[in-house]
Amino acid sequence: xxxxxxxxxxxxxxxxxxxxxxxxxxxxxxxxxxxxxxxxxxxxxxxxxxxxxxxxxxxxxxxxxxxxxxxxxxxxxxxxxxxxxxxxxxxxxxxxxxxxxxxxxxxxxxxxxxxxxxxxxxxxxxxxxxxxxxxxxxxxxxxxxxxxxxxxxxxxxxxxxxxxxxxxxxxxxxxxxxxxxxxxxxxxxxxxxxxxxxxxxxxxxxxxxxxxxxxxxxxxxxxxxxxxxxxxxxxxxxxxxxxxxxxxxxxxxxxxxxxxx
Amino acid sequence: xxxxxxxxxxxxxxxxxxxxxxxxxxxxxxxxxxxxxxxxxxxxxxxxxxxxxxxxxxxxxxxxxxxxxxxxxxxxxxxxxxxxxxxxxxxxxxxxxxxxxxxxxxxxxxxxxxxxxxxxxxxxxxxxxxxxxxxxxxxxxxxxxxxxxxxxxxxxxxxxxxxxxxxxxxxxxxxxxxxxxxxxxxxxxxxxxxxxxxxxxxxxxxxxxxxxxxxxxxxxxxxxxxxxxxxxxxxxxxxxxxxxxxxxxxxxxxxxxxxxxxxxxxxxxxxxxxxxxxxxxxxxxxx
Amino acid sequence: xxxxxxxxxxxxxxxxxxxxxxxxxxxxxxxxxxxxxxxxxxxxxxxxxxxxxxxxxxxxxxxxxxxxxxxxxxxxxxxxxxxxxxxxxxxxxxxxxxxxxxxxxxxxxxxxxxxxxxxxxxxxxxxxxxxxxxxxxxxxxxxxxxxxxxxxxxxxxxxxxxxxxxxxxxxxxxxxxxxxxxxxxxxxxxxxxxxxxxxxxxxxxxxxxxxxxxxxxxxxxxxxxxxxxxxxxxxxxxxxxxxxxxxxxxxxxxxxxxxxxxxxxxxxx
Numbered sequence: 083x084x085x086x087x088x089x090x091x092x093x094x095x096x097x098x099x100x101x102x103x104x105x106x107x108x109x110x111x112x113x114x115x116x117x118x119x120x121x122x123x124x125x126x127x128x129x130x131x132x133x134x135x136x137x138x139x140x141x142x143x144x145x146x147x148x149x150x151x152x153x154x155x156x157x158x159x160x161x162x163x164x165x166x167x168x169x170x171x172x173x174x175x176x177x178x179x180x181x182x183x184x185x186x187x188x189x190x191x192x193x194x195x196x197x198x199x200x201x202x203x204x205x206x207x208x209x210x211x212x213x214x215x216x217x218x219x220x221x222x223x224x225x226x227x228x229x230x231x232x233x234x235x236x237x238x239x240x241x242x243x244x245x246x247x248x249x250x251x252x253x254x255x256x257x258x259x260x261x262x263x264x265x266x267x268x269x270x271x272x273x274x275x276x277x278x279x280x281x282x283x284x285x286x287x288x289x290x291x292x293x294x295x296x297x298x299x300x301x302x303x304x305x306x307x308x309x310x311x312x313x314x315x316x317x318x319x320x321x322x323x324x325x326x327x328x329x330x331x332x333x334x335x336x337x338x339x340x341x342x343x
Numbered sequence: 344x345x346x347x348x349x350x351x352x353x354x355x356x357x358x359x360x361x362x363x364x365x366x367x368x369x370x371x372x373x374x375x376x377x378x379x380x381x382x383x384x385x386x387x388x389x390x391x392x393x394x395x396x397x398x399x400x401x402x403x404x405x406x407x408x409x410x411x412x413x414x415x416x417x418x419x420x421x422x423x424x425x426x427x428x429x430x431x432x433x434x435x436x437x438x439x440x441x442x443x444x445x446x447x448x449x450x451x452x453x454x455x456x457x458x459x460x461x462x463x464x465x466x467x468x469x470x471x472x473x474x475x476x477x478x479x480x481x482x483x484x485x486x487x488x489x490x491x492x493x494x495x496x497x498x499x500x501x502x503x504x505x506x507x508x509x510x511x512x513x514x515x516x517x518x519x520x521x522x523x524x525x526x527x528x529x530x531x532x533x534x535x536x537x538x539x540x541x542x543x544x545x546x547x548x549x550x551x552x553x554x555x556x557x558x559x560x561x562x563x564x565x566x567x568x569x570x571x572x573x574x575x576x577x578x579x580x581x582x583x584x585x586x587x588x589x590x591x592x593x594x595x596x597x598x599x600x601x602x603x604x605x606x607x608x609x610x611x612x613x614x615x616x617x618x619x620x621x622x623x624x625x626x627x628x629x630x
Numbered sequence: 631x632x633x634x635x636x637x638x639x640x641x642x643x644x645x646x647x648x649x650x651x652x653x654x655x656x657x658x659x660x661x662x663x664x665x666x667x668x669x670x671x672x673x674x675x676x677x678x679x680x681x682x683x684x685x686x687x688x689x690x691x692x693x694x695x696x697x698x699x700x701x702x703x704x705x706x707x708x709x710x711x712x713x714x715x716x717x718x719x720x721x722x723x724x725x726x727x728x729x730x731x732x733x734x735x736x737x738x739x740x741x742x743x744x745x746x747x748x749x750x751x752x753x754x755x756x757x758x759x760x761x762x763x764x765x766x767x768x769x770x771x772x773x774x775x776x777x778x779x780x781x782x783x784x785x786x787x788x789x790x791x792x793x794x795x796x797x798x799x800x801x802x803x804x805x806x807x808x809x810x811x812x813x814x815x816x817x818x819x820x821x822x823x824x825x826x827x828x829x830x831x832x833x834x835x836x837x838x839x840x841x842x843x844x845x846x847x848x849x850x851x852x853x854x855x856x857x858x859x860x861x862x863x864x865x866x867x868x869x870x871x872x873x874x875x876x877x878x879x880x881x882x883x884x885x886x887x888x889x890x891x892x893x894x895x896x897x898x899x
Contacts, residue, residue, distance in 0.1 A: 088461075095465035103469055118488050175379060176386040186604035188563040190570050190578065191597050194585040198407050198593065234715035241682055241708040242730035242781060243701075252729060256720045275477035279567060282482070297483035309480050316475030333761060337719040340763040 118302055128307040137292070142311070145277060145289040148205060149319075152212025153273040157266055160217045164224025164262075165254060174225065185218040189276050193283045203284040212276050216269040223265025227258030260334050263327050270323055274316045289315075409591045418595035426580075431603065433576035437493070437565030438607065441500020442558050449505045449557070450550060453512025457546070458538055463513060474510065478503035478564055482571050496568040496576075503564040504557035511553025515546030551618035555611040562607055566600065577603070631695060631817060632658035632681070632785060638689030639676050650676040652842030653690070658785070658819055663811055665828035666821045668838030669879050674821045677843075678789045681819065682708045694785075707778035711790045713771040717762040723749070724758045727777045748780035749773075751813065752806060768799035772806070779810065785817045792827070800824075801859050804831055808857055825879060829871045830857055837878045847878060 104122060111121040120128075133142060167174045193211070200207045231254060239249050281290025289308055296305035391411050397403060398410040409417075421427040456462045478499055485495040519542050527537050569578025577600050584592040639651045650673040658664050668674050679685040681692050683702040692699040694706075702708075707730075710716045717726050727745045736744070749755050752772040754765075762770055771791060778786055788807075792800040804827060811818055822828050828835050832851050839846040851871060853862055862868055 092461055092464045095461060096468060099465045100468040100472075118484070172382070175382045179383045179387050180390065182608075183601055183605055186559075186608040187597075187601045188566045188604055190563065190567045191581065191600040191604075193570070194581060194593055195597055198590060199403065201407065232715050234710060234712055235718065237684060238708070238710065238716040239729070241684055241702045241706070243704060243733070244730060245733050248729075248733055252732075253718065256718065259720070271475060271477075274475075275479055278477055279479050282479075282571065293480060293483055297486060300487065302487075305483055309476075309484070312480050313472070313476040316477065317472060320475055333720045336761060337763045341714065341719075 120302055120306060124303070125306045125310055128303040129310050132292075132304060132307045133311055141287055141289055141292050144205070144287055145281065146315075148208045148212060148281075148288070149273045149277050151205075151209045152277065153216050153270055155209065155213035156216025156269055156273070157220050159213065160220025160265065160269070161224050161255075161262060163217075164221045165228055165250060165258075167221075168225040168228025168258070169254070181218070181221065185222065189215045189272075190279055190283075193280060196280075197284055203286070208277065208280050208285070208288075211280050212273050215276050216273050219268040219272065220262065220265040223261045223268075224258060227261030228254055230261065231257045260331055263331060267320070267323055267327070270319055271316060274312065274319065278312055406590060409594050413591050414594040414598060417591040418598055421592070421595055421599070427599075430575065430577050430580045431599065433574075434562075434565055434569065434578065434600075434603065437496045437500055437568065437574075437576060438558070438562045441497050441565055442504050442554075442561040444497065444501035445504025445557055445561065446508055446554065448501070449508035449553075450512050453509045453550075454516055454538070454543070454546075456509075457513040457516030458542065463517070470506075470510070474506050478560070479567050482568065485568075486572050491572040491574055493574060495572060496565055496574045499568050500561045500564045504561040507556040507560060508550070508553040511549045511556070512546060515549025515553075516542050518549070519545045548615075548619045551615040555608075555615045558607060558611045559604075562604060631660045632819070633693040634658075634681060634690070635693065636690035637677065637680055637687050637692065639673070639680055639685065640688045649842065651680070651687075653844050654838070655690075656836055656845055656848065658817060661815055661817055663808075663818045663820065663831060663833045664836065665832035665834070666819065666836045666838060667823065667825060667828045667875060667879060668843075669840045670823060672838050672840040673843045674823070674838065675789055677838075678708070678787055678819070678821050682706055682787050684708075705784040707781045707783035707786055709771075709774050709778050709786065709788045709791045711793050713767065713774045713791070713794070714762070716774055717770060719761065719763050721761075722759045723754065723762060723765070723773050726762060726773060727780050730777060730781045744780045744782070745776075748776040751779060751810060752776045766799075768795045768803060771795060771803060775803075775806070775810070779814065783816065785819060788818065788820045790822050791820075793823070800827070805857075805859065807831065812856070825872055825875050826863070829853075829868060829875060830859075830862060835871075835875060837875060849875065 108122050111119045163177075167177055189211075192214075196207055196211045196214075197203055200210060235253060235257065236249070239253050244253070277288075278290040278293070281288040282294050283290075285291040285294075289312060292304055293308045293312075296302070296308060394408075394411040398405055398408045398413075405413075456466060481499060481502065485498060489495045489498065516538075523541050523545070524537060527541055532540070565576065566578040568574055569576035570582050571578075573579050573582060577596055581593060581596045581600075584590075584596060634654060634656050637651055637654045638649075641648045641650060654677060656664075666674060666677065676685065680687045681699075683692070683699045683706070694703055718729070724745055727748055728741060731741045731744060734741075746755070746758070749758055752775055754769060754772050754776060757765060757769065762773060765773065771794075774791075792803050795803065807818065807820075808831060810816070820828070820831060829851060835849045835851060837846045837849070838844070849871065853865065853867055853871075
């Protein structure tokens, strides 16, 4: 088929397939009439009722704050630790066993401990917990990014006697940034799920709590609304991050395109 | 206009007091194989001792932070019980089967979607929406519909494992060097053979990376299902310990879970490294 | 001004020891353009890095105005062969040239002036706000040279800087370097494997021997200034000098079969 028919077909499919899925979902749930699976329209209705804007402040806001703070702290710590570990081999050798152990630990396994250790089920515990796990993807990627810096660049800086602080700020950090950003993206989606799990386990408010409460009271409306919200949250945050990344790393794309490997 | 070149005054020559040292990353650092082994061991040892010291000194109460010896002691006791190993087995089972099912579905579908541009585009939107949903949010739903049993746990684990592997496989199949494909076509190599002989081998590193990611997700979800729904396994044991305030056991179980995670991670990373040996350029995860 | 005394560099130890440089001694006078030529693998880059203070020599010393070097001194600037890898791709040409100036005690205006003048001297004023990778290879090397100039060194060290550009660009860059030397009166230590280039540019040539790496011969180059790509190269003296250096270097070039162990070749970088 011609190029044009092909493109037209592709675009048509891009629209038709999701639409078809939605319609099928609506039709199936409507006919099945199962209380556990309300129709998409019902879910949207519930969504609007809950989150716009009745319970927004009570549940969504705290969750967002926790994600934001946990992610932020995790990233800052990850980069701050990753740079020296990337630069100094000895430090890396010492730190590696710890990093390897904690990065492989499933986050929920530390949930009860985080509550017991910090004696808290509020923001302090949540944010610490989220930050702890957001740390690792960023840390590992920072280390990789720093280690992968073009040696000629570092040598140039040395030959011009650029002091260490300037080197890190103007050379190491920007050079490792593409890699760091990749780690940040992973951490962001991790932050969402870790937050939900932490709130589900022990909380008095938040989106995860709504989920738990809905289960305990057998209310499917709020449950699905919460599921939809969380999915949407993950999607939107990822999208926003992608946009920010595109701007921050515009140079990187140009450079890769211009430089044959 | 022309700026003058200051002849270096005596003060500007390399300061005799402190010689300018290059980045410590230079070739000079000693690398001994013995050091590479001793240092990590030392590091672990020191942190374990630190744990012991912090706990015993009471900076954090021994109730909240059982000492290192108490925790490991408890772990040792647990390891003598059949129940512990059964639980470990259940969690491993949840992980393994979930990963297997997820892989068995994701790879073939990924190959199909990856090979057909039209199919990939058609399903792009649904995949992009389903991808970021944290599978753990389905726990209450599963609890109320299927119930707190192995099926729920497996559904959760495989659902979670499915998406990363699907996306990685699709990407891997699509990222083949077009020159290789064109060469094959010019030699009259058929479509299926092209897929089987060129696209798949070139996609293997991506699939291996996806496998590692999915494995991590599967373990997390299996454990989470046990923790929240009470299906048998380490998660359930931890739930029990939490409910009864058995902190020693709690820490011991966390340690055990960490080791399980470590073992699994080691396994999947080794597999990944082997698959990557032939493809040094294709290493990063998909955007 | 610059004295290299019995410089030696050996990598590794014991059986795996690789001797990059055996015993190299020479001096560089103020304002001189000195070329170092040698066959491939004789350790020219290692030599330059030792002189620049980036590598610690195993033996001997480097004296700058009588003081022993223990690290990169402030009066030296180094231009590498791989220009694209020595420039920061995430920022503009301006900021690349600015980097070495940031830690010098200068006012913001002075820095700006130095950057603009340096880029003007290499003819890149128009591209001051471009990214380095938007420029051609030759232009990127000019940026590296401008960066070195803005730093206001008394000595410029250049490690085969034009080896990675095409012949046409190379000729332009050679003339640029000569012009820069005229304008700013800096001393230049130029390493190359291109014999024509070495004769064309220099006031004096040092020919290195290979395995062991020592100074084989030092030749004064009495060709008239200003040099010209066509006229200078037409002179009989140019041909003689060139031939002489070529013979020296060629005799040093060992065929690979004749010498089974080529340690210096491994140690080049």
